[in-house]
Amino acid sequence: MIVALALPAPIEDEVLVAAAYANLFGTAQPHAQLAGVSPSLTTVKRRLAEAGLRSRVAVQKTLLSDDNKAARLSFASEHST
Structure with a gap:
């Protein structure tokens, strides 16, 4: 028996990447939730x-x-114009 996995559509990939660029320090799971897709992590x-x-x-x-x-204060004071 062969099981076909549902892959995200290209538009979902674009939304996912856009969500990731919006928050570069976020994790993958919130990016997926923000993008509205539900593939595996x-x-x-x-x-x-x-x-x-x-x-x-x-x-x-x-x-x-x-x-x-x-x-730093000493250096700045000595080199200020």
Whole structure:
């Protein structure tokens, strides 16, 4: 017995990719819900990868220490015009 899988139509792929571009740091599942499609999570990830979208994680920027703040202020004061 051969089972045919229902693949998203090309227009659904376009909507999915547009939803992903609207929120680059979102996950695949909300993108699919936003686009109104209901394929498996694996299919959504594959379609986004085919469109050149990879998963991303926001990088946490380290906070400036008091020494760094003082050094920056000193540099700015010395080099201001």
